[in-house]
Amino acid sequence: MEVIDYAYLESILNKKNLKVTPQRLHILSLIKQFGHMDIDELYLQIKKNYPYMSLATIYKNISVMVENGILNEIKIAQQKTKYELLADFHAHFICTNCKKIEDLDIDISCILKGFDQASVQSVQLQIYGICNACQKKKNLI
Amino acid sequence: MEVIDYAYLESILNKKNLKVTPQRLHILSLIKQFGHMDIDELYLQIKKNYPYMSLATIYKNISVMVENGILNEIKIAQQKTKYELLADFHAHFICTNCKKIEDLDIDISCILKGFDQASVQSVQLQIYGICNACQKKKNLI
DNA sequence: TCAATTTTAATAAATATTATCAAAAAATAA
DNA sequence: TTATTTTTTGATAATATTTATTAAAATTGA
Incomplete structure (x- = not known):
């Protein structure tokens, strides 16, 4: 069980002037933990801890974070688009x-x-x- | 204006035991001509000469030809999936x-x-x- | 704390893809 | 050639996926 460094995740958002919200931190922590995730995998995992989080929130945040160079979009043949932390x-x-x-x-x-x-x-x-x-x-x- | 070698396109389909239809030949000839196309570009071009061809037919044939190794699927960031002849x-x-x-x-x-x-x-x-x-x-x- | 700004959730709307199935076309055999 | 079998097509219904809208809630900085 990996310990999540939330201060680090917050700093990623701050650098891009994106507000720090529990939803964003949770998305980032999951991607950090799993490495590569698609929207459905994210939604599935998120529902475990944040059953109220809207799918639209996930879509919106993923695209905002891709636009801001926080996430990397990986398009794979025969699979849904995956996202990973930019590295x-x-x-x-x-x-x-x-x-x-x-x-x-x-x-x-x-x-x-x-x-x-x-x-x-x-x-x-x-x-x-x-x-x-x-x-x-x-x-x- | 490139001259299309339909005999060659037919042989591609025959090799994979796929029936030769005008629809398939037209799809293949367009992809050969344009190099890389997505479903929408194909549909747009096809409507010029085959206004009656169904979008479902395009989807179906593209996936059949990808499965049979006739077409190569290229997934590109921020764009719709493109298809090209396998080479x-x-x-x-x-x-x-x-x-x-x-x-x-x-x-x-x-x-x-x-x-x-x-x-x-x-x-x-x-x-x-x-x-x-x-x-x-x-x-x- | 307050005010300005951004983000969220819910859901509607828009897009995109796949499934269904009767009719048509293609390949094969007679 | 014609009949028969099998595959493919077109139309459209059904799903799935993604984006847009908007009032309410949360975040940030003063």
């Missing part, structure tokens, strides 16, 4: 079997060589495949 | 200003080094930035 660049490995998403620290300087620094704003790199856990399971069959 | 790997450059999508021939062997060949099924690489045309326009202001 240093990393790629994602997506298991097409169990749907799990893993962060990958990959150096992408080799593919950005030819590009003008100023013209590149961000990079999304997704590698689809079968994760180790699923691979093992398959071998047992 | 050899290439990355996409997405201009965040004019929304244009460019194919990029980038060698990604350098980032796949650490991976077990068997565990990787596909890779999506998207580079977001400002395209040359938009860069020039900005300099003029």
Whole structure:
């Protein structure tokens, strides 16, 4: 059970001049805890502790936080859009079997060589495949 | 004006045991012509020549052709999902200003080094930035 | 505490996608 | 060619998803 550093989450909102509300802190803490979440997963988790929170509030806050560069939007084939806390660049490995998403620290300087620094704003790199856990399971069959 | 090779499009469908219909050929020819299209763009173009074609038919065929590996689904931040003919790997450059999508021939062997060949099924690489045309326009202001 | 501003919840409205099914079309066999 | 089987289409209903609206509540700074 991870201890949530709410002061840190508050500072993220303050930096962007977004008001600190329990709803926003709860959304952020869940995303921090789970790593990558889509709207439905968020709504499901949130209903456990904040049964009154409106789905519209989640949609609104997610989009505000994406616009303000607090959250990163990850669009994945055959899945709902996922959100994660914005962090240093990393790629994602997506298991097409169990749907799990893993962060990958990959150096992408080799593919950005030819590009003008100023013209590149961000990079999304997704590698689809079968994760180790699923691979093992398959071998047992 | 590109000449469409319908025999080639038919062979694509035949290989996957999908029946050849005017609707499917038209969808494929448009995607071949435009490169990357979303459902709305397709519907708009299709209405010009096949005003009677149902939106449901487009949705159905797109998903059938994605499932059969004829089309590739490209999910892009802040945009509707785009579809392209499946081809050899290439990355996409997405201009965040004019929304244009460019194919990029980038060698990604350098980032796949650490991976077990068997565990990787596909890779999506998207580079977001400002395209040359938009860069020039900005300099003029 | 008070006032200005933002955010929330509830819900309506708008969009987007999928399911249903009878009729039409395509492929295959006779 | 024609008949038969199977698939696909179009229309539309049903779902699902997302955005807009607005009064009430909460947050922030003075």
